[in-house]
Amino acid sequence: MFNILSILAKYIFVFIIYMFIFLIIRMIYLDINQLSIEKNLNGAYLKLLNRLDDLQYKLKDSYSIADEITLGRSNDNDIVIKSPYVSKHHFKIVKDEREFYIEDLNSSNGTYINGERIYDARKLKKGDIIKVGELEFMFMDMN
Amino acid sequence: MSDIERKRILKVVSIMAFLNIILIFYLTYFQIFQAENIKQNPYNKRLWADEQEIIRGSFYDRNNNVLAYSIIGENDNIERVYKYDYLYSHIIGYSFREYGKAGLEKTYNSSLIGNTNTIDINNIKNLIGNERQGNDIVLTIDHDIQQKSRELLLGKKGSIITMNPKTGEIYSMVSMPDFNVNNLANEWENIIENPNSPLLNRATQGLYPPGSTFKIVTALSSLQNDSTDTDYICTGSIIVDGYRINDYDGKNHGNVGLEDAFIESCNTYFAEASLRLGHDKILETAENFYFNKKIQFDLDLKQSSFPTNDMTKTELAASGIGQGRILVTPLEMLMVTSAIANDGNIVKPHLVSKILSYKGDVIETRSIEILNNVGNYNDVKKIQDMMIDAVRIGTGKNAKLRDITVAGKTGTAENSSGLDHAWFVGYAPAENPKIAVVVLLEEEGATGGRSAAPIAKDLIEFSLQKLN
Amino acid sequence: MKLINFKTARNLLFIFEIISLSLIFLYNWPNIEINTIYLSLGLIALVYVSNVILLKLSKGDNYIFLIVCMLMSIGIIMIYRIDPNLGIRQLQWLYIGIISFFITYIFFKFYNKWDKHFELYLAISYILFFSTLFFGLRTNGSLRWINIGGLSFQPSELIKIIFVFILACIYSGKAFSANSKFDKHKEIITLGIVYSFIAILFIQRNLGASIVFFAIYAGIQYIYTQNLKYTIYNLVLFTFGGFAGYFIFDHVRIRFITWLNPWEFIDTIGYQITQSLFAIAEGGFFGTGIGRGRPNFIPLSYNDFIFSAIIEEMGILTGIGIIMLYLIFVYRGFKIALKQEEMFYRIISIGISLLFGVQTFIIIGGVIKLIPLTGLTLPFISYGGTSIVTSFIALGFLQGASEKDLNGGSQNE
Secondary structure (H helix, E strand, O other), X not given: OHHXXXXXXXXXHHHXXXXXXXXXXXXXXXXXXXXXXXXXOOOEEEEEOOOHHHOOOOOOOEEEEOOEEEEEOOOOOOEEOOOOOOOOOOEEEEEEOOEEXXXXXXXXXXXXXXXXXXXXXXEOOOOOEEEEOOEEEEEEEOO | OOHHHHHHHHHHHHHHHHHHXXXXXHHHHHHHHHHHHHHOOOOOOHHXXXXXXXXXXXXXXXXXXXXXXXXEOHHHOEEEEEOOOOOOOOOOOEEEOOOEEEHHHHHOHHHHOOOOOOOOHHHHHHHHHOOOEOOEEEEOOOHHHHHHHHHHHOOOOEEEEEEOOOOOEEEEEEEEOOOOHHHHHHHHHHHHHOOOOOOOOHHHHOOEOOHHXXXXXXXXXXXXXXXXOOOEEEOOEEEEOOEEEEOHHHOOOEEEOHHHHHHOOOHHHHHHHHHHHOHHHHHHHHHHOOOOOOOOOOOOOOOOEOOOOOOOHHHHHHHOOOOOOOEEOHHHHHHHHHHHHOOOEEEOOXXXXXXXXXXXXXXXXXXXXXXXEOOOHHHHHHHHHHHXXXXXXXXXXXXXXXXXXXXXXXXXXXXXXXXXXXXXXXXXXXOOOOEEEEEEEOOOOOOXXXXXXXXXXXXXHHHHHXXX | OOOOOHHHHHHHHHXXXXXXXXXXXXXXXXXXXXXXXHHHHHHHHHHHHHHXXXXXXXXXXXXXXXXXXXXXXXXXXXXXXXXXXXHHHHHHHHHHHHHHHHHHHHHHHHOOOHHHOHHHHHHHHHHHHHHXXXXXEEEOOEEEEEEEOOEEEOHHHHHHXXXXXXXXXXXXXXXXXXXXXXXXXHHHHHHXXXXXXHHHHHHOOOHHHHHHHHHHHHHHHHHHOOOOHHHHHHHHHHHHHHHHHHHHOHHHHHHHHHHXXXXXXXXXXXXXXXXXXXXXXXXXXXXXXXXXXXXXXOOOOOOOOHHHHHHHHHHHHHHHHHHHHHHHHHHHHHHHHHHOOOHHHHHHHHHHHHHHHHHHHHHHHHHOOOXXXXXXXXXXXXXXXXXXXXXXXXXXXXXXXXXXXXXXXXXXX
C-alpha cells in the first residue's frame, strides 16, 4: 500500500514544486512590470503602500497626478475605492503653482496626513503619508 | 548607485545564473546519456539489494516445465536454481552476484524482480500487495526439442534454431560449445579463456558468411526483377575481373535454368545472376529480408549485413553466392527461410511468450508480429518449389523424410579458417509448414548437404512428432 | 489572476508539507512517537504563521523566506526518511533557525550601527578561527568543530557571515578613516585579511569553505574596487595558490584525482562520489518515490550528499526544481541590493547572496561530479545545527537589508 502512495506522491511533489516555482516567477514578473510603470512616472504621484493582494478591490500600485486628482467610492472619481470606510467623494489633490494641496471633502471617516487628521486644504511635501480608511498612500514628487 | 556598480552587479548575477544553468544542463545530460550505464556498474549495490529481498521469478517452457527458479536457502539467502546445467546456458543465461547477468536473466531482469515499468492493473496490485515476489516468464521453447537439438549438435561447434515460421515462436535454440551455469565458480577461468568462446551465443551473436543458403535471396531477386537466364551453360567455373569463381569440386552442371541451378546449387549461375541484377537490386531484396536492419529480440542480436557501399565486380559476383562481405547470424537465415515458408511474410522471432505475476495473472503476452512482406506469392511459391526439389533431388537429399515433404537449401561457406562452415536451412511439412530450422556447423570442413542436412532431418522428424 | 498570489504559494507549500509528512509517517509506522507528530505539525504551523506574519510585518522582500521554507521542507523530509533520529534533531534545529531568523531580522532592522564595528568583526573572526585550530575536533580528516559546553559547532559557518560584514565595512569606506594610511592601501590590507582566512581554512582542510570565502571576496571586490587590476591579481594569486595546494597537500590532490576518474578508485577514495552517482542514476526523472530508494548507501547522505539522496527518491526533476529555487533566491538577493540605497547594506545583500549561491553551486556541482567534490552543506537542506542556524541568521540579515532605509528613510524611521 505504501508503495503505491509513494509513487503517486512523487508525481504530486514534482507538480507542486514546479507550480510553486511558477507562481513565484510569475509574481516577480508582475512586480517588475509594476516597477517599470513606476519608472515612467516623472511628475508627482501617489504610491500605494498596502499590499495589493490583501485588498478585496482593484487598485493600482501608483497614480500619477497631473493637475487634479480625486478619490472616493463613486465612479466619477479618478481613484475609485470600493471600500465601506471611504466616502463617495473623499479627498482631492490640486496643483497650484508647482505646489500640491490636499483637501478633505467632508468625508465621514476623515483623511489623515502623517497620522494627523486634516479638516481643510493642506500643502503636501514629498514623503507625506496619506491615510484613507485602511489604505495608505505616499505622496511622491519627482521635480 | 553608480552606473558602473549597477553594471557589475548585473554581471555577477549573470555569472551566478549561468552556473546554475550549467548544473541543470549537466544533470539532464547525465540522466539521459550516462545514468543507464552507471546503474549497471557491478559496484552498484542497488542492483543486488533488491534481489536479496525479492524472490526472483521462474522460467517455464511452453509446456510449463520449470527450467529455473529461486528458493530461500540457508540463512534466508535467496538462491537461484538452474535445473539444467548446460541446456539453457545461452537462452536463460545466469544471474550471479559474482559474474553478473547474461541471457534472458539480463534482458528480463526488471520483470523477474517485479519492477515492470508499465503501469497496469496487475503491477499496481503487486505494489499494493507489498509482496516481494518477482514475475514468472514462460518461454516459447519446447524442452524436448531443445534437448534433441543439443544432442544433435553435441561435440560440434555451431548453432541450431527451430521456430514456427508462421508465428515466430522459437522452439529451440542451441549454441555450441556451451557451459555449465551451475558450476561457474569452478569453471569461470576456463570459460573465459577457452578459444572457442563458450559464452558466445552463436545463434544471435555469431556472424558468418551464409554461403549458398543466400541463393534464396539471389533467386528471389532474379524472379522479382525478371532477370532469369533459362539457357545458361555452366562450365564449372567463371572468371570475373581476373578472379575465378568455382563450383563445388569444379563440377560442371551443363545447361541449367534458375531451377536447376538452385537445386544443384550452381555457383557460376548465381554469380552471373548477381552481376546481371547489379548491387542495388540484390541489396533491396536483402533489406526486404531485414539485412542491415535492427530487430528487437529478447536477447542481444547482432545485425546481419549486406554491403551498402560500392562493390567490385568480383565482390558482387561472390555476394550472389553468399560469399564476399555478407555476414549473417543463424537467426537471420532462419528468418529468411521462415519468410519463404510463410508465403513471403517475415514474422518477428521471439523466445518469451508470456510474463505472469507470481499469482499466475498474465501481465504481458506476445502476439504474432509481421515485420515485412518480401515478395508476391507467385515468386515466393517458385522459391518454395525449388527448395522442395533441392531436398527431393538436389544437394539437400540427406534431409529427405519418407512421409513428410521437406523444403530446404544447403550451404557451404568458405572462410578464413580454411575449414568450411556447413549450413542447412529448411522447413516442413512443405504443404503446411509447422517448423523452420537452421543448422550451422562452424568450421566443419564438410558440405552442408553432407553434414548439416542429416541433422536437420532428424530434428524435423523428431519435432513434428513432438508437436503433433 | 487572483490565483497568482502569495496565498496560493503559501498553500502549495502547506499541502506539500502535509502530504510528505503523512507519507513519511506512514513509512515509519508504527515506530513514531507522539511527540514527533506534535513537533512536526508545530513546525508546519510555525512556517505557515511565519509567512503570514512576515508578509504583514515586512515591507521588503516577500519571496526569499517562502523559498527557503520550501527548500527546508524538502530537506527535513529527506533527513527524517534517512534517519528518524536525525530528523527529530533537525526539526528542533529548524525551530531554532526560524526563531533566529526573526530575532536577527528585527535586531538588524532597528540597530543602525552595523557599519561601525569593523575591528570587532575582525577580532571575533580570528578568535573563532584560532580556537578551532587549537581546541578543534578532527572529523573525517578536517578540523572544523569546536565544543562549547557540550554543544559542538562549526565556527567557519558563522565566520562566513561576519566575513561579509568585514568586506561591507571595507568597501563602503567605513573601515578606515578617509585619507588615512590604511585607506590608501586598503586593497592590499583586504587581500591580506582574506588570504589569512583562506590559509587557515586550508590548514583545517576545509577546502569548500575556502573557495566560498574567495568567491565572496572576488565578487564584491570586482563590483567595488576602484582598480580592476586588484581583481586580476587576486584571481592569479588564487589560481597559483590552488596549484601550490595541489602539489603540497595530499588531500587537494586526492579530490582532483577522484574527480577525473572516480571509477578507478571505486573501492577507496572514489567511493563517496561513485555512490552518489549511483543514487542519482537510480533516481531517473521522477525518482523511485520516498521510501523506495536506497539513499542509505550513500555516505553522509543526510549531509553533504543530501542532494543525491533527494534525487534518488524524488527524481532529477525535483533536483532541477531545487536548483531553480536557489537561483530565484540568489536573484532576489541581488535585487534587494539593487534597490538598496545605502552602500553598506547593499554589500551585505550581495555578500550573503554570493555566499548562498556559491555554496550551493560548489556542493551540488561536487556531488554530481561536475566539479571536484569539496565538503560543504547544502544551505537550508542539509542536516546540521550550525549550518541551519547560521543560514537562517544570514537570511535574517538579507530580509532586514531588503527594507532598510527604503525610500530615503521616510518609511521605517
